[in-house]
Amino acid sequence: MSDRTSADATPPSALGDSIAQGWSDRDELPPADWGRRTSTRRTGTVWLFALMITAMAMAHSWLTDELTDQAFLAWATIFTAIAFQALPFLVFGVALSAMLTAFVPASVYRKFIPQNAGRAVPVAGASGAVLPGCECASVPIAGSLIKRGVAPAAALTFLLAAPSINPIVMIATAVAFAGQPEMVLARFVAGLLASVVIGWIWVRFGKADWLRLPSRSHTPGASRWQIFRESMLHDIMHAGGYLVVGALAAATLNVMVPREWLLAVAEAPIISVLVLALLAIVLSICSEADAFVAVSLTDFSPTAKLAFMVIGPIVDLKLIAMQAGVFGWRFVARFAPICLIVGLASTFLIGGLLL
Amino acid sequence: MNRIAQGLTLVLLGAAALTATVPTNLYLNWVKAGFGPFLVAAGAVTVILGVLVIVAELRGESGALDHSEATPEHAHGAQTDGVPTVDGARERDRAVAEEYGDGGHDHSRAPKVAWLLLLPVVAVFVIAPPALGSYTVESTGGSSGPPPEEQTSDGFKDALTEADAGETVSMAVQEFVMRAWIDEGREMAGRDIELTGFAVPDEEGEGWYLARLQMACCAADAVVNRVEIVDDGPTPEADTWWTVRGSWVEPEGELSEVSDHQFRVEEREEVTDPPDPYE
Numbered sequence: 001m002s003d004r005t006s007a008d009a010t011p012p013s014a015l016g017d018s019i020a021q022g023w024s025d026r027d028e029l030p031p032a033d034w035g036r037r038t039s040t041r042r043t044g045t046v047w048l049f050a051l052m053i054t055a056m057a058m059a060h061s062w063l064t065d066e067l068t069d070q071a072f073l074a075w076a077t078i079f080t081a082i083a084f085q086a087l088p089f090l091v092f093g094v095a096l097s098a099m100l101t102a103f104v105p106a107s108v109y110r111k112f113i114p115q116n117a118g119r120a121v122p123v124a125g126a127s128g129a130v131l132p133g134c135e136c137a138s139v140p141i142a143g144s145l146i147k148r149g150v151a152p153a154a155a156l157t158f159l160l161a162a163p164s165i166n167p168i169v170m171i172a173t174a175v176a177f178a179g180q181p182e183m184v185l186a187r188f189v190a191g192l193l194a195s196v197v198i199g200w201i202w203v204r205f206g207k208a209d210w211l212r213l214p215s216r217s218h219t220p221g222a223s224r225w226q227i228f229r230e231s232m233l234h235d236i237m238h239a240g241g242y243l244v245v246g247a248l249a250a251a252t253l254n255v256m257v258p259r260e261w262l263l264a265v266a267e268a269p270i271i272s273v274l275v276l277a278l279l280a281i282v283l284s285i286c287s288e289a290d291a292f293v294a295v296s297l298t299d300f301s302p303t304a305k306l307a308f309m310v311i312g313p314i315v316d317l318k319l320i321a322m323q324a325g326v327f328g329w330r331f332v333a334r335f336a337p338i339c340l341i342v343g344l345a346s347t348f349l350i351g352g353l354l355l
Numbered sequence: 356m357n358r359i360a361q362g363l364t365l366v367l368l369g370a371a372a373l374t375a376t377v378p379t380n381l382y383l384n385w386v387k388a389g390f391g392p393f394l395v396a397a398g399a400v401t402v403i404l405g406v407l408v409i410v411a412e413l414r415g416e417s418g419a420l421d422h423s424e425a426t427p428e429h430a431h432g433a434q435t436d437g438v439p440t441v442d443g444a445r446e447r448d449r450a451v452a453e454e455y456g457d458g459g460h461d462h463s464r465a466p467k468v469a470w471l472l473l474l475p476v477v478a479v480f481v482i483a484p485p486a487l488g489s490y491t492v493e494s495t496g497g498s499s500g501p502p503p504e505e506q507t508s509d510g511f512k513d514a515l516t517e518a519d520a521g522e523t524v525s526m527a528v529q530e531f532v533m534r535a536w537i538d539e540g541r542e543m544a545g546r547d548i549e550l551t552g553f554a555v556p557d558e559e560g561e562g563w564y565l566a567r568l569q570m571a572c573c574a575a576d577a578v579v580n581r582v583e584i585v586d587d588g589p590t591p592e593a594d595t596w597w598t599v600r601g602s603w604v605e606p607e608g609e610l611s612e613v614s615d616h617q618f619r620v621e622e623r624e625e626v627t628d629p630p631d632p633y634e
Contacts, residue, residue: 042412045359052473053367059481067482070490077484081385081574083475087372088393091400176571226411233408236401237361237465237472240368244471254575258494285576292571293578325468 071255079251082318085286086136086243093137094239097144098231102224106148113150120154121199125192128161135163135287135319136243140235143326152211157199160339163287163313164191173309176291182354183302187291190310190350194343198314201338212328235326242325246318250284253317257282266299273351276304277344280312287313303351310347314339356465358412364472365405371479372398381479383631384486386573486632489555489593492566492579515542523547523600528567529634532580535603535616543603550618551598551626554591555581563590565599565618570633577633586620596626 067073114120131141142159146152163169165188177183222230265275276297285293290312294305315336324332356364375381376394386394478484513530526534528550534543552567566581568574585604591597604617 041357042359045357045363049360049363049367056477056480064481064483071494073482073485074487074490074494076478076482077385077487078575080475080478080482080484083478084372084375084382084394085386085390085573085575087368087401087475088390088397091397095400172571229404229407229411232404233361233365234465236365236404237356237469241466241468241471244474245468248471248474250575255494283575286572288572290576293576325466 075251075255078254079247082247082250082284083244086247086318089136089286090236090240090243094140094232094235096137097140097235098228100141100144100148101231102228104148109145109148109150113154117151117153117203118200120151121157121203122196124154124158125161125196125199128158128195129165129167129192131162131166135313135316136239136322138162139319139322139326140239143235144231146211151203152208153199153202153206156202156335157195160195160198160314161192164195164310169287169291169313172288173291176295183306186306186350186354187309189354190306190346191313193350194310194314194339194346197346198338198342201342210331210334212331238325239322242321243318246284246316246321249317249321250282253282262297263299269301272300272304273307273344273347276300276308277311277340277347280308281316284316284318285312302355303347306351306355307344307347311340311343314343356467356469358408361465361469362405362409362412364469365401365408367476368472369398369401369405371476372401375479381483384484384574387570387633388631487568487574487577488553489566491568491577492555492564492581493558495579515546523549525549527634528552528565528580528582529569531582531603532616535613536610539610541605544605546602547600548602548618549598549600550582551596551630553629554593554595554597556590556593561590565597568633580634581615582618583615584620585617586623588623591625596629597623598626599623
């Protein structure tokens with residue numbers, strides 16, 4: 001019943017759009033027709049949204065009080081929570097990345113970031129420690145860095161380092177693990193190490209055509225604000241859609257996986273580390289909050305909690321979906337496993353040394 | 356997804372964020388109160404961006420950008436086509452769509468997945484998800500374990516340390532549970548304590564728990580804190596909010612071995628306008 005509500009509201013629109021798109025995509029129509037078609041399609045779109053808003057208003061008055069299934073409501077709450085918690089970070093990241101695209105000339109990057117990719121990687125890793133933001137913000141920023149001529153490996157290192165070791169995350173970790181400074185240090189070292197090593201691996205083995213990047217060259221005539229607007233729109237549409245996919249998956253697993261399963265494996269030394277790494281991937285908690293969750297998983301060893309905090313910011317469902325939106329699935333299929341393996345290796349190494 | 360649809364989607368998404376924060380307090384059901392201003396800002400930016408996109412499209416402004424960008428897109432499309440992959444067909448479809456869709460301008464169309472941005476809108480306006488409550492407490496099997504850090508009792512900074520010996524202390528459920536678990540000095544013993552939370556009737560019959568969810572950032576990371584209530588009154592309905600006054604039932608053995616902390620209630624009062632549901 002309740003599931004149908006949300007389904008009712010969207011698919012008609014998606015269907016309508018896909019039909020309209022299907023026509024326009026495949027038929028190579030004479031250019032003279034474009035104008036007329038577009039305006040018909042515009043009117044159709046406006047009608048579609050009007051219909052949808054009416055449907056939502058009707059559902060609001062008739063249906064909202066009928067939705068009482070507890071499991072569904074808990075799912076909806078977690079989905080909405082993830083989506084709206086990430087929204088400010090997404091908008092911030094997208095705005096910053098649009099600013100980089102529109103207002104910072106490419107020469108600035110060439111000046112600050114070494115041309116040699118191998119040397120650029122540690123610089124990018126260290127700069128991740130400066131910029132506050134979570135993983136939702138760093139995906140579009142990394143995309144625009146690559147477009148501005150920064151070596152992909154360095155941009156990817158930044159993508160991983162920024163959510164792992166930025167100041168807000170470190171403060172949150174220190175607050176959550178009060179009295180355990182070694183945990184904060186371990187997180188910083190392990191996160192930075194993993195980001196830099198992954199960057200170097202990408203320098204050595206990465207191939208340019210794995211990355212699908214929109215090669216954007218803007219018209220000289222377009223004003224900076226137009227470029228800013230277009231870049232922001234493009235990034236929100238790509239990263240935002242996939243953020244919702246990630247939120248859907250994370251909310252579903254969050255509600256469906258019982259916590260007892262986790263506690264059952266908490267005793268086993270290596271398995272428990274792997275289980276918390278997997279949990280970090282599945283839950284997709286924002287890196288600024290994951291320390292509070294890690295500290296609450298009290299039955300697990302410190303190394304397992306470290307794995308939760310190292311893996312979470314570099315691989316999780318929400319992040320995978322967003323990276324797919326910005327860089328393409330061919331990229332994600334290679335990048336996510338590398339991140340997982342290197343992140344785990346780094347966790348075991350640093351956990352063994354410091355914890 | 357054409358540009359009008361993109362603009363309208365953004366306007367609706369921003370409107371949803373603003374609706375949940377400005378005229379209502381819905382957002383407190385999902386995220387920490389501190390997120391409020393950021394959500395307002397993000398919502399406003401999203402609405403403005405959406406309006407600007409629609410206005411630009413109606414003026415036909417983007418058309419000027421389209422043609423100049425067609426050339427690099429062709430090169431890009433051809434490159435993708437050359438690589439045979441499992442999803443090669445889909446890639447090619449996309450490349451075709453990019454090249455021919457809407458005048459060869461890749462960026463004027465958004466991928467289909469962007470329609471999903473309407474789901475949070477539907478969630479806010481139709482479902483209006485409530486705060487997590489007794490269902491979550493039951494399904495997570497009660498409280499998490501005690502925190503591991505070696506805190507001494509003078510390390511506590513909560514309502515109890517600030518209150519005078521004789522007066523009633525209003526504590527957060529989270530503070531109470533923390534004390535009950537690790538305060539070896541047992542400072543709570545014999546004190547008059549007040550707790551506020553929602554009722555979770557025991558699944559196996561008698562009794563009920565007073566629970567409150569602790570949230571670091573958003574509802575996805577909510578952690579359950581609950582206290583077993585000892586009183587003579589009838590079991591309240593699930594998810595009703597109560598303020599209870601009474602005292603901690605001091606356990607006999609080791610604190611860390613207690614699974615459910617007990618609270619003997621002397622007075623209880625139903626709360627009609629529940630506060631921020633999380634701590």
